[in-house]
Amino acid sequence: MKAKLNKWTLILMSGLLITSTVTAAIMVNPAAGWTAEAIMDTEEGSIIF
Numbered sequence: 001m002k003a004k005l006n007k008w009t010l011i012l013m014s015g016l017l018i019t020s021t022v023t024a025a026i027m028v029n030p031a032a033g034w035t036a037e038a039i040m041d042t043e044e045g046s047i048i049f
Helices: 002-028 030-043
Strands: none
16 A cells, blocks of 8 residues: 555656746746647647747
8 A cells, every 4th residue: 555655646746847947947947838739739730830
């Protein structure tokens, strides 16, 4: 039980860390936001820069 709890805690913490890091990077660096938008547009079949 303890091993599972630690594993899920680690996954959740790393997920939050990644999310907050990406959010901060986009807020600080507009180019990161443009890149994210370009990637999203690419998934839809068109590239917009």
